[in-house]
Amino acid sequence: MNRSIYLENRRRHLAERLNGRSIIIPSGSGAARNFPANQYAYRASSHFLYLVGEPISDSYLTFDGKAWTLSVPPPSDDDALWHGPAESCTALEHRLGLPVMTHDESTWDTASLVLPSMHSGTNDKLASVLGRPIHAGVVDPVDVELARAMVKQRSVHDGLAVEELKAAAEATAAAHHAAQAIIEPGLSCHEVWAAMQYEFTRRGMKAAYQPIITPHGEILHAHSLDEVLQDGDLVLIDVGAETASGWAGDVTRTWPVSGTLSPTQKDIMDVVYAAQQSAIDVIRPGVDYQEVHFTACRALAGGLVDLGILTGEPEGLVEQDVHALFMPHGTGHLIGLDVHDMEDLGALPGYPDGRMPSPRFGLCYLRLSRSLDAGMAVTVEPGFYQVPHLLRGSQLSQRVHQSVNWDRLEMFRDVRGIRIEDDVLVTPSGPSILSSECPSAEPKK
């Protein structure tokens, strides 16, 4: 099936879900970096990319109850000089298989449902046309029906989406192999990122999110690359590619800088790896992702009991959130056109059935709590971290103080942070690892 038929099907299905309601999906616009003409690389709205297949700045995909139309900016002589002649509407129509007109030829149904882009340019224009505020990252109650329909549809990936996710995973794998090949004491994290980014850029891809490459794995989102790798360190690398049409990869590996894990590092790496494997193993249609999360947590707690760091039964330890002292984040999230897929729609994609994120520590960071369907893609990314302010004096550490053998834990002080993350497609027969070409995370015997 060719690309344009997939895209046509996506548009038709979305329209059917909305029973003829009018729809406007803005593509978003460029965002100024340090002055108006110097912009960040344009990134289109994922909803627009999902339905149109490519980024076309300052455009609007509209459905008027009967047909889809793309409305694009009218060309100007200035544009032709600086940016080259604009593709004609006819050429664009032919390429996209979709009627195309310029904004001045377009009519807008003011009753349309909207999914805001992240950029004020297209949102503000839309707000003035529709006569109501359109804010980035906010779903207006009148648009919830469209948001729910989009979540239902984008949660389950079609063949074209799976192909794109595999391309993102392939580039992500190349980058992680490039990193693994050069890690050594004395290397700066900038050097590691340069080698990984090279693999993305040469493929016409970008990073799906700001890279994390750090010997301070205990800082969950450590974006500084200023550190220099030292002998004895672990370096945590959380880096994923984004394809030209916007699909994401998201993979984490943690490597010993010296090339060899210390015995204590090996012990914890075994535990985290086993936690990831056991969580992946339970993935199949009908399973709730919360159960995937708790499976990882119980495996982590069990492994730490075996190492003498925790005392008690895994099940009971997890019920008391003791595992969250070492793994405060959730086991994973949806992945698709966004690395946290559809997070611009808030909690709706991860908690679609009226559930609410739990206030429990640890569980409050779980981004996904819903029954899995075939065609969904999720990350599985357990970790072990020694976060100083969590271990020392936090409410949680005080409450569960008796469950930890603190003297034993002290022996593992050379493990600041480990995370292992892969991208997994839910298939009717179980999990299929999208990121299987990445370097194996299994600790060496």
Added chain:
Amino acid sequence: MNRSIYLENRRRHLAERLNGRSIIIPSGSGAARNFPANQYAYRASSHFLYLVGEPISDSYLTFDGKAWTLSVPPPSDDDALWHGPAESCTALEHRLGLPVMTHDESTWDTASLVLPSMHSGTNDKLASVLGRPIHAGVVDPVDVELARAMVKQRSVHDGLAVEELKAAAEATAAAHHAAQAIIEPGLSCHEVWAAMQYEFTRRGMKAAYQPIITPHGEILHAHSLDEVLQDGDLVLIDVGAETASGWAGDVTRTWPVSGTLSPTQKDIMDVVYAAQQSAIDVIRPGVDYQEVHFTACRALAGGLVDLGILTGEPEGLVEQDVHALFMPHGTGHLIGLDVHDMEDLGALPGYPDGRMPSPRFGLCYLRLSRSLDAGMAVTVEPGFYQVPHLLRGSQLSQRVHQSVNWDRLEMFRDVRGIRIEDDVLVTPSGPSILSSECPSAEPKK
């Protein structure tokens, strides 16, 4: 003189220029890419970087008529977990040599003058504090005095600025050497950019602007990298580095993909190179940049007369804008913390004396028309382009039709676009080329 003394001097001089008026300079904030938590790499306001020396998100540098203070976001437990413990105000004070407090401890003078950042986050907050609108890229009339003072000061680079500009030029040179080393038929522009970007990233730097790497030099800002280089093509590469503290490089080279210029390509390259050299040669304090521009234009016109493409006297051809048929843009612009320095303040930096950009075609794109002072840095970037819609049927081409030998021009059809650009510091004794370590643009004999 150490870094913090330079920064202290900058702040003191700016305050003196404003005679005790209160000032607030927001640093700007992160901008969402495809969902709120997935942001573009944060780029601080250049005015903030100029006065503080490093990017500190969501902060405000304030002067209350007596002293400068930095106001930073209060730390949260969540931040500590995800982003690591925030540096204490005391540690930051010590490092920056500047009093630091958190927003909740700060008092704000509502009569303060402001230079907006590019990001709505800090601007909106400031607007609510000051009770007046603060818009990115717009200088409110009440703030013009501050904008003028900042332009005066940032136009003339101090020793620290020159050091940073040299570091940007050095990385820019490394990238252009990397490109030159791999250019060959069959290579994609993505591959070229990957090799250049690698040089920036490993140094902890970024691109100062979206790269232009294209066989379609006739499109002045061709940002697509999807083209594959072909034998016989020229590839135009306009790429510059930005240092970690924000200073820019901006260099263009145009190479024959095969390694050898055709005779016609060599002829035009000689003309563009000579135009650049003659323009650089007139640079010194007291010279108006408009004269630098016209020097390049006359040299270009003269060279094209010598090649038989134009007929007439260079001076007269330039007066009639005939050169603009082949070089529609200005010869250069200020460079500093922004690649088009201070362009967030509109025309003020390039046209500070109440001059206005000319409506004449070609001259309307000249970003700089002012007397040069020692310490200023400018680009010199003449070019030759065959822009189809300019050459065929534009008002200009009709008006100057008789000055062009169109048959002769047809022989140069393998030259779509050439630009040669370097960064030049104005010194008391004349021009000093900041980008002198870049590969020589002089055509081979």
